[in-house]
Amino acid sequence: MPKKSNAENGKRPTIRDVAARAGVSVPTVSRVLAGNYPVAPATRSKVLRAMRELDYVVNAHARALAGATTKTVAFVVDDVTGPFYAYIARGVEQQAASEGRLCLLCTTHGDPERELAVVELMREQHAEAVIVVGGSWDDGKYHERMRYFASALDRSGSRLVLCGRPSLGDDVPASVVHYDNEGGAYAMTSHLLSAGHRTIAYMGVGVGFSTTDERVRGFRRAHEDYGVAIDESLFIPGEFLKSSGYDLTRELVGGRDDVTAIFAATDMVAAGVLKALREAGISVPEDMSVVGFDDIPLASDLTPALTTVHVPHEELGREAVRLGLRREAEQVVLGTHIVVRETVAPPRRRA
Amino acid sequence: MPKKSNAENGKRPTIRDVAARAGVSVPTVSRVLAGNYPVAPATRSKVLRAMRELDYVVNAHARALAGATTKTVAFVVDDVTGPFYAYIARGVEQQAASEGRLCLLCTTHGDPERELAVVELMREQHAEAVIVVGGSWDDGKYHERMRYFASALDRSGSRLVLCGRPSLGDDVPASVVHYDNEGGAYAMTSHLLSAGHRTIAYMGVGVGFSTTDERVRGFRRAHEDYGVAIDESLFIPGEFLKSSGYDLTRELVGGRDDVTAIFAATDMVAAGVLKALREAGISVPEDMSVVGFDDIPLASDLTPALTTVHVPHEELGREAVRLGLRREAEQVVLGTHIVVRETVAPPRRRA
DNA sequence: CTGAAAGCGCTAACAC
DNA sequence: GTGTTAGCGCTTTCAG
Numbered sequence: 001m002p003k004k005s006n007a008e009n010g011k012r013p014t015i016r017d018v019a020a021r022a023g024v025s026v027p028t029v030s031r032v033l034a035g036n037y038p039v040a041p042a043t044r045s046k047v048l049r050a051m052r053e054l055d056y057v058v059n060a061h062a063r064a065l066a067g068a069t070t071k072t073v074a075f076v077v078d079d080v081t082g083p084f085y086a087y088i089a090r091g092v093e094q095q096a097a098s099e100g101r102l103c104l105l106c107t108t109h110g111d112p113e114r115e116l117a118v119v120e121l122m123r124e125q126h127a128e129a130v131i132v133v134g135g136s137w138d139d140g141k142y143h144e145r146m147r148y149f150a151s152a153l154d155r156s157g158s159r160l161v162l163c164g165r166p167s168l169g170d171d172v173p174a175s176v177v178h179y180d181n182e183g184g185a186y187a188m189t190s191h192l193l194s195a196g197h198r199t200i201a202y203m204g205v206g207v208g209f210s211t212t213d214e215r216v217r218g219f220r221r222a223h224e225d226y227g228v229a230i231d232e233s234l235f236i237p238g239e240f241l242k243s244s245g246y247d248l249t250r251e252l253v254g255g256r257d258d259v260t261a262i263f264a265a266t267d268m269v270a271a272g273v274l275k276a277l278r279e280a281g282i283s284v285p286e287d288m289s290v291v292g293f294d295d296i297p298l299a300s301d302l303t304p305a306l307t308t309v310h311v312p313h314e315e316l317g318r319e320a321v322r323l324g325l326r327r328e329a330e331q332v333v334l335g336t337h338i339v340v341r342e343t344v345a346p347p348r349r350r351a
Numbered sequence: 352m353p354k355k356s357n358a359e360n361g362k363r364p365t366i367r368d369v370a371a372r373a374g375v376s377v378p379t380v381s382r383v384l385a386g387n388y389p390v391a392p393a394t395r396s397k398v399l400r401a402m403r404e405l406d407y408v409v410n411a412h413a414r415a416l417a418g419a420t421t422k423t424v425a426f427v428v429d430d431v432t433g434p435f436y437a438y439i440a441r442g443v444e445q446q447a448a449s450e451g452r453l454c455l456l457c458t459t460h461g462d463p464e465r466e467l468a469v470v471e472l473m474r475e476q477h478a479e480a481v482i483v484v485g486g487s488w489d490d491g492k493y494h495e496r497m498r499y500f501a502s503a504l505d506r507s508g509s510r511l512v513l514c515g516r517p518s519l520g521d522d523v524p525a526s527v528v529h530y531d532n533e534g535g536a537y538a539m540t541s542h543l544l545s546a547g548h549r550t551i552a553y554m555g556v557g558v559g560f561s562t563t564d565e566r567v568r569g570f571r572r573a574h575e576d577y578g579v580a581i582d583e584s585l586f587i588p589g590e591f592l593k594s595s596g597y598d599l600t601r602e603l604v605g606g607r608d609d610v611t612a613i614f615a616a617t618d619m620v621a622a623g624v625l626k627a628l629r630e631a632g633i634s635v636p637e638d639m640s641v642v643g644f645d646d647i648p649l650a651s652d653l654t655p656a657l658t659t660v661h662v663p664h665e666e667l668g669r670e671a672v673r674l675g676l677r678r679e680a681e682q683v684v685l686g687t688h689i690v691v692r693e694t695v696a697p698p699r700r701r702a
Numbered sequence: 703c704t705g706a707a708a709g710c711g712c713t714a715a716c717a718c
Numbered sequence: 719g720t721g722t723t724a725g726c727g728c729t730t731t732c733a734g
Contacts, residue, residue: 012507014711025721030713040719057507060475061415062711065726070412075456080440086432093431093458097465102472105426105456107444114448121453124411156363156408242652271652278654301593301622303629303654365727376705381729391703413727416710 013054022050033058034068064126073321074104074127076118078134083296084266084313088133088163091317099325101128112145119149123156129324130158131317135211136165143168150174161324163316165210167331175323176331177316181211184309184336185218188291189263191307191338193226196346197261197289203248203273204238204265212265215293219263240265245272253280260288260347267292267299270306274343285345295339304342311336364405373401384409385419415477424672425455425478427469429485434647435617435664439484439514442668450676452479463496470500474507480675481509482668486562487516494519501525512675514667516561518682526674527682528667532562535660535687536569539642540614542658542689544577547697548612548640554599554624555589555616563616566644570614591616596623604631611639611698618643618650621657625694636696646690655693662687 015033019026024043031037032047039047050056064070075092077085089105096103104127106118122130130153136142146168150160154173162168162176192200202219206212216235223230236252238244245264249272252259264270270292274284282288284304292299292308299306312334323330366384370377375394382388383398390398401407415421426443428436440456447454455478459466473481481504487493497519501511505524513519513527543551553570557563567586574581587603589595596615600623603610615621621643625635633639635655643650643659650657663685674681 015713016711026711027713027722028720031720034713038719043719055503055506057471057474059416059477059711061412061421061477062726063475063713064412065410065416065728066711066713067726068713080431080444081434081437083432083434086437089431089456090458093456097458102476103456105440105444105454107441107448120408123408124414125453126410126412152406155406275652298649298652301626301649301653366729367727377727378706378729379704382704385729389703394704410727413710414729416712416726417728417730418710419729 013056014059015056017054018047018050018056021054022046070126070128071100072102072104072125072127073129073131073324074106074122074125076106076108076115076122076130076132078110079107080105082268083298084294084311085133087296087313088317088320091314091319092131092321093317094314095318095321099321101321101325112142116145116149119152122158123152126156127158129161129321129327131161131163131320131324132165133163133320134165135206135209136162138208138210138213146174147172159324159327161320163320166214175320175328177320177323177334178331179311179316179334180336181214182218182221184293184311184338185215185263186222187218187336187338188293188307188309189219189222190226191340192261192263192289192291192344193222193228195261195289195344198228198347199231199234199258200261200263201234201236201252201259202263202265203236203252204240204244204269205235206240206265207237215265234259238265238269240268242268242272242275245269246276247272249273249276250280253277253282261344262288262290264290264292267294267296267306267308270308270343271298271302274302274304274306285343287348289344289347291344299339300341307341307343308339309336310339364407365410366407368405369398369401369407372405373397421477421479422451423453423455423476423478424480424482424675425457425469425473425476427457427459427466427473427481427483429461430458431456433619434649435645435662436484438647438664439668439671442665442670443482443672444668445665446669446672450672452672452676463493467496467500470503473509474504477507478509480512480672480678482512482514482671482675483516484514484671485516486557486560487513489559489561489564497525498523510675510678512671514671517565526671526679528671528674528685529683530662530667530685531687532565533569533572535644535662535689536566536614537573538569538687538689539644539658539660540570540573541577542691543612543614543640543642543695544573544579546612546640546695549579549698550582550585550609551612551614552585552587552603552610553614553616554587554603555591555595555620556586557591557616558588566616585610589616589620591619593619593623593626596620597627598623600624600627601631604628604633612695613639613641615641615643618645618647618657618659621659621694622649622653625653625655625657636694638699640695640698642695650690651692658692658694659690660687661690 019029108115150172153160160174167176295308295310299308370380457469501523504511511525518527646659646661
């Protein structure tokens with residue numbers, strides 16, 4: 001039995017069917033497909049026509065297997081629904097698309113098991129770059145795991161890109177795209193300090209979390225530069241959630257009255273803070289100033305509109321793809337800046 | 352020269368390397384990999400060990416080429432950053448992951464060109480299911496295009512799933528997961544009507560857009576059932592954007608004062624409405640009632656908290672994956688319901 | 703239970 | 719310019 005043609009077979013047509021129909025050899029078809037090789041115009045159009053007539057589409061897997069690159073980048077996040085991540089995702093997707101790449105989306109929900117599984121999947125897929133987004137934990141096991149991921153991916157020909165988290169060290173085969181947490185926190189704290197605030201609560205300390213560490217560092221440095229001592233009880237531990245901001249604020253205003261400003265770890269936390277304050281009849285910014293961090297769209301929808309630190313989310317995503325595709329060990333840090341809206345005022349004079 | 356081993360070669364190890372190291376044949380390794388075939392326990396563990404020692408990972412492309420399925424579903428949206436889409440995306444990703452599938456993410460930004468390109472890409476990738484999310488336009492060209500996509504994907508062995516938009520007809524090889532726009536709008540309009548409102552503006556009519564058509568249908572039907580005639584000038588055209596709600600509301604309150612309630616086409620529009628009203632010194636709900644549609648997280652963060660229609664976003668995403676993978680021509684419609692918060696009150700008695 | 707043989711659809715040297 | 723010849727890494731008959 002002669003080699004059966006898929007086209008007649010009812011299955012999807014292959015390059016062989018196209019070649020047959022155009023009366024040329026298979027490699028010729030491959031050449032017009034790739035377009036990076038001289039082909040006679042006449043042949044070319046015959047092939048093109050055959051492809052159209054058969055409604056032919058290349059098989060990406062066969063192509064990947066035969067050597068041509070995969071054309072995919074992977075995007076790994078905790079959760080797509082956070083506005084923070086969503087905007088980075090948009091940047092990643094846009095840049096990927098503009099560089100002719102497809103984008104694989106994976107979520108881990110902070111589960112190390114799942115994270116590992118995801119990296120294995122990416123190795124199977126030969127993704128050109130694997131972009132991991134979000135802050136990182138400062139424990140040894142975590143670092144070890146990421147270093148393993150970096151080299152495992154490297155061995156499989158993929159590049160790991162850390163986005164929004166600090167580098168793992170120069171010897172680790174990974175690129176990093178970070179943003180200036182410390183600088184943003186410094187600027188914002190200075191803004192509060194220069195308005196006259198002297199007792200600022202930092203709400204939402206995530207212990208051992210890189211994002212917190214960096215932001216707190218800026219917060220402390222600003223205080224130092226203004227010669228203001230910080231009562232350590234002003235660092236209030238908590239998660240980066242609205243509910244967390246809400247609960248902690250209720251506790252805070254119930255317990256002490258010396259705080260004149262709240263630096264929320266993130267805009268989501270700030271949303272909770274604002275809600276609790278409103279319920280407690282404490283007006284913002286007259287009785288209490290509040291600031292956030294991230295500048296997610298919600299920030300400008302809050303009442304009053306939130307003064308916060310802008311993070312260039314989309315650009316972060318774009319840059320991550322660029323770096324990952326160039327496979328350079330570069331490390332870029334994007335700037336942040338404060339956005340003044342309506343939640344900061346000088347502290348009210350105490351009676 | 353004998354067949355060179357990749358393992359020694361510095362390249363990623365292949366199944367052949369594993370076979371050699373375990374002292375078995377290649378098919379045997381394949382069998383323990385697939386796990387769907389009897390293999391002697393001893394052999395099995397030898398193979399497993401070899402895989403571990405070599406840090407072996409299967410090549411998804413080779414596997415896909417050799418016949419095994421692709422294990423990927425594609426997710427096509429206008430834009431990932433909308434909370435509406437983000438939550439559907441989460442549902443899709445979760446369900447895909449739980450069914451052992453990878454998720455490809457593509458955005459089209461409403462560009463038909465790009466949409467076509469995306470579908471071609473999906474055909475190349477042999478995605479098992481291609482999930483297209485969001486409302487659709489009611490023009491002939493659009494329909495024709497989607498029908499083409501459906502059959503093109505079908506021919507390539509993929510299943511098209513329409514999520515959040517109406518069916519294309521029973522003869523089109525596609526599944527659809529929709530939600531009850533008309534019912535939700537009907538319930539919400541009734542809520543307003545029963546509170547005593549008689550002049551309700553529907554803000555954000557997207558002409559020829561399926562979502563609008565369905566919601567407006569419910570809006571009209573409720574009026575009919577209450578025996579209330581609708582002044583057609585109450586249908587205000589506009590996009591589903593915050594800025595649109597803002598601008599239109601300014602115009603509205605500047606132009607007429609008979610309207611006592613605003614039915615915003617979406618929560619985003621409602622956010623703009625609320626902002627404009629606040630600026631105009633019109634208090635909600637005392638002077639004006641406002642309702643939205645979608646129940647995105649923002650709705651409960653607004654001040655006052657928005658009364659709106661809940662759409663089961665995540666479940667929509669999950670169901671889409673389920674249907675796509677089962678490849679049945681099913682059509683499911685998920686229910687919606689109103690969520691009463693703080694933006695509706697009886698109309699103020701006119702002087 | 704395991705191995706040998708034959709492709710999956712495509713690209714990549716080489717010749718002509 | 720175009721065809722020939724080899725695989726890419728894996729799964730599948732089909733023998734044994």
